[in-house]
Amino acid sequence: MKIVVFSLISRSIAVAIVAASLLAGTDAALAHAILIETEPASESSLATPPTEIVLVFSEAVTPVVMRLLDTEGKAIAEVDDVRGRNSRLILPLRARIADGQYLVSYRVMSADTHPIAGAFSFSVGAGGKVDGFEIQEQGFEPARAMVLANRLLQFISLFIAAGSVFFLVLVRPPGYMQNSLRKIATIAAAIAVVTYILAIGVGGADMAGVGPGSLIDYSVWKLAAGTNLLDSAIVGGSGVVILSVGWHIPHVAGRSTTLLIGGVVALTGLAFTGHAATATPQWLTAPAVALHLFTASFWVAATIPLVWILKASPAAESTLVLNRFSSRAAIALAVLVASGVCVAIVQVQSFPALISTDYGEILLLKLGLVLLLFVLAAINKYWFTPRIEKSDSNGVWHLRRVIHIEIFVMAGVLVLATLMTTTVPPRSIATVARQDTYDVMSDRIESAGDFATTMSQQGYVIDVSVSHARAGRSTLTVTVKNEAGVPFTSIEVRANLSLPALDIEAIKISLEPQVGGEYYADLQEIVIAGDWDLRIDVLVDDFTQLIYRMRVPIGQSDNLETEL
Amino acid sequence: MAALCLFTWIVLGGNAVAHTSLVEETAPADGYYRVRFLVAHGCDTSPTHTVRIQIPRGVEFISAWHKPGWIVNTVPSLGASDDDRTELVKEVVWTGSKIPANEYDYFEIQVRLPDEEGRVLYFKTIQICDEGDLRWIEIPEEGKSADDYESPAPALTLTAH
Numbered sequence: 001m002k003i004v005v006f007s008l009i010s011r012s013i014a015v016a017i018v019a020a021s022l023l024a025g026t027d028a029a030l031a032h033a034i035l036i037e038t039e040p041a042s043e044s045s046l047a048t049p050p051t052e053i054v055l056v057f058s059e060a061v062t063p064v065v066m067r068l069l070d071t072e073g074k075a076i077a078e079v080d081d082v083r084g085r086n087s088r089l090i091l092p093l094r095a096r097i098a099d100g101q102y103l104v105s106y107r108v109m110s111a112d113t114h115p116i117a118g119a120f121s122f123s124v125g126a127g128g129k130v131d132g133f134e135i136q137e138q139g140f141e142p143a144r145a146m147v148l149a150n151r152l153l154q155f156i157s158l159f160i161a162a163g164s165v166f167f168l169v170l171v172r173p174p175g176y177m178q179n180s181l182r183k184i185a186t187i188a189a190a191i192a193v194v195t196y197i198l199a200i201g202v203g204g205a206d207m208a209g210v211g212p213g214s215l216i217d218y219s220v221w222k223l224a225a226g227t228n229l230l231d232s233a234i235v236g237g238s239g240v241v242i243l244s245v246g247w248h249i250p251h252v253a254g255r256s257t258t259l260l261i262g263g264v265v266a267l268t269g270l271a272f273t274g275h276a277a278t279a280t281p282q283w284l285t286a287p288a289v290a291l292h293l294f295t296a297s298f299w300v301a302a303t304i305p306l307v308w309i310l311k312a313s314p315a316a317e318s319t320l321v322l323n324r325f326s327s328r329a330a331i332a333l334a335v336l337v338a339s340g341v342c343v344a345i346v347q348v349q350s351f352p353a354l355i356s357t358d359y360g361e362i363l364l365l366k367l368g369l370v371l372l373l374f375v376l377a378a379i380n381k382y383w384f385t386p387r388i389e390k391s392d393s394n395g396v397w398h399l400r401r402v403i404h405i406e407i408f409v410m411a412g413v414l415v416l417a418t419l420m421t422t423t424v425p426p427r428s429i430a431t432v433a434r435q436d437t438y439d440v441m442s443d444r445i446e447s448a449g450d451f452a453t454t455m456s457q458q459g460y461v462i463d464v465s466v467s468h469a470r471a472g473r474s475t476l477t478v479t480v481k482n483e484a485g486v487p488f489t490s491i492e493v494r495a496n497l498s499l500p501a502l503d504i505e506a507i508k509i510s511l512e513p514q515v516g517g518e519y520y521a522d523l524q525e526i527v528i529a530g531d532w533d534l535r536i537d538v539l540v541d542d543f544t545q546l547i548y549r550m551r552v553p554i555g556q557s558d559n560l561e562t563e564l
Numbered sequence: 565m566a567a568l569c570l571f572t573w574i575v576l577g578g579n580a581v582a583h584t585s586l587v588e589e590t591a592p593a594d595g596y597y598r599v600r601f602l603v604a605h606g607c608d609t610s611p612t613h614t615v616r617i618q619i620p621r622g623v624e625f626i627s628a629w630h631k632p633g634w635i636v637n638t639v640p641s642l643g644a645s646d647d648d649r650t651e652l653v654k655e656v657v658w659t660g661s662k663i664p665a666n667e668y669d670y671f672e673i674q675v676r677l678p679d680e681e682g683r684v685l686y687f688k689t690i691q692i693c694d695e696g697d698l699r700w701i702e703i704p705e706e707g708k709s710a711d712d713y714e715s716p717a718p719a720l721t722l723t724a725h
Contacts, residue, residue: 543618543688545701 099125163301236269487517594679606665
């Protein structure tokens with residue numbers, strides 16, 4: 001027994017080293033990118049035409065489509081001209097554009113191969129109000145559905161192919177069973193390779209925003225081949241090939257190791273795309289995700305041989321295998337839960353995010369199903385397995401039934417896990433919220449010096465923020481809501497700033513209503529640093545004006561080449 | 565020339581500072597009373613064509629004093645009153661004529677004041693001009709007085725009977 005354990009451990013270490021070196025190749029700290037800022041600002045009216053269009057994202061993205069269109073839908077500038085393959089995409093406008101209304105349409109790809117698309121409009125010259133475009137909501141995309149379906153199939157086939165390897169090595173089923181297992185594993189492996197390859201094509205279609213029919217178009221594949229989908233397919237595919245080889249070679253010395261390496265590498269291919277294994281701290285999340293995948297595949301694949309054993313084997317053999325499985329499974333379960341919790345904490349980050357975000361809700365549902373699986377496994381172990389030891393045939397029947405239910409629940413868990421791969425985790429949302437706004441003029445992130453507060457009066461809540469709180473460059477944003485958090489449209493919002501220390505009388509600020517119930521003002525006239533008194537007047541109805549007062553520290557301006 | 569400038573500055577300057585206010589700023593509590601509003605100017609150079617006055621809680625509106633050329637409408641308050649015989653009036657609106665931007669005018673209402681000595685009643689007033697409007701609706705915060713505001717609501721302080 002000790003020898004077995006020792007060799008298992010040494011093999012596991014070898015395998016772990018392989019996995020770690022593969023995962024080290026994935027890009028760190030890249031999550032689901034979000035658009036932070038644009039220049040010109042959305043729905044703004046410019047006096048003079050811009051010389052370039054700038055899109056600022058929360059992290060590095062690759063542009064797929066970026067177009068400037070006029071009201072007739074003619075493209076004036078396009079993606080080939082885009083400079084900058086990082087978080088700031090710049091589309092230079094070679095010619096001076098005429099007065100009128102324009103639409104910027106973009107589609108970019110973040111490092112986790114998720115596409116982000118949108119559009120915004122602006123106008124130049126005396127055109128005034130921007131209302132010439134109807135920006136349509138993006139509805140159901142068949143390409144996205146294909147990505148999810150392919151991924152689900154990928155999970156199932158990979159888990160069976162790799163998990164059967166783990167079952168073979170850890171539980172050592174009888175010889176005749178190994179033959180059947182080998183057949184199933186080979187079929188699953190073939191399917192897994194196909195899904196890895198298909199993932200490139202459907203991923204490309206999703207990125208380009210085209211329909212499923214475009215899969216025959218070579219450019220769609222070429223597009224995706226430039227991303228880590230290709231790396232994922234190469235690594236995962238190689239792993240699947242290795243494990244298939246391992247299954248079919250005779251029982252030589254290195255067979256188990258080959259099988260294990262194949263299984264591990266095949267699953268590691270999954271970690272190349274998706275945001276879980278790239279979350280910081282990567283030294284924690286990458287191994288956690290890997291362990292989660294290994295143990296999950298073990299559980300999923302185990303259900304197949306277990307059902308066979310209960311159908312075909314004599315009681316004594318069944319009991320032996322079942323007991324062996326039970327003891328391994330207990331450890332695997334602990335690792336599964338621990339690694340899952342680790343990743344969940346990093347991705348979700350806070351309890352409120354668990355119930356308020358889509359990602360959190362899917363996770364809770366998944367946890368519920370996993371809990372159900374525990375209960376079923378416990379029933380199996382403590383209730384029915386002992387009965388089989390006593391050669392109780394009823395016990396066999398019940399155990400099989402429960403395992404069938406387990407398979408069903410596992411399928412549900414896999415569906416949810418698939419959905420989670422395309423849902424933005426709270427970690428990414430939080431990154432953007434906490435991140436200081438990019439200075440579009442220079443490449444640096446403005447460090448703190450932002451002011452934000454929330455005040456409430458007579459049932460009306462205002463969120464006030466002064467960003468870049470520096471002399472001459474601050475901006476003021478006010479949002480009015482009722483106590484339930486619903487944005488409220490007031491008749492008018494005014495502000496004035498005074499600096500009593502220097503006897504500066506109230507400077508009137510007029511706030512412009514923006515999209516989304518916000519009011520915005522440029523505080524360029526506030527050129528002196530100090531503790532300013534900000535007063536915000538909200539006209540909630542004809543006769544009711546609420547006055548909110550607060551003190552805003554405005555810092556020294558840094559002398560940058562900010563003026564063009 | 566200088567005298568003209570000075571004169572204009574005094575007249576217009578003076579008017580720019582004058583608020584819409586009450587002629588009498590105190591009144592005895594619990595009794596019938598005529599509240600007189602003075603509208604001192606329009607919106608910059610634009611004449612006033614509508615005046616809206618909000619009746620504070622606890623004050624019972626009886627009637628408006630007739631102004632030739634002007635039509636009076638009342639807006640009832642939503643919500644039940646204790647006394648089902650009369651509808652509570654929330655707002656009184658004058659329309660139909662114009663006050664030139666540089667001229668004074670009086671608006672008067674007959675009310676019954678509540679029996680709350682010491683209370684300050686704010687009769688919020690809105691003037692709507694051809695271009696723009698003036699809202700005399702600011703209520704002084706703790707520790708401040710009407711002088712600290714640009715558009716304070718006309719205030720009536722209740723004294724002993």
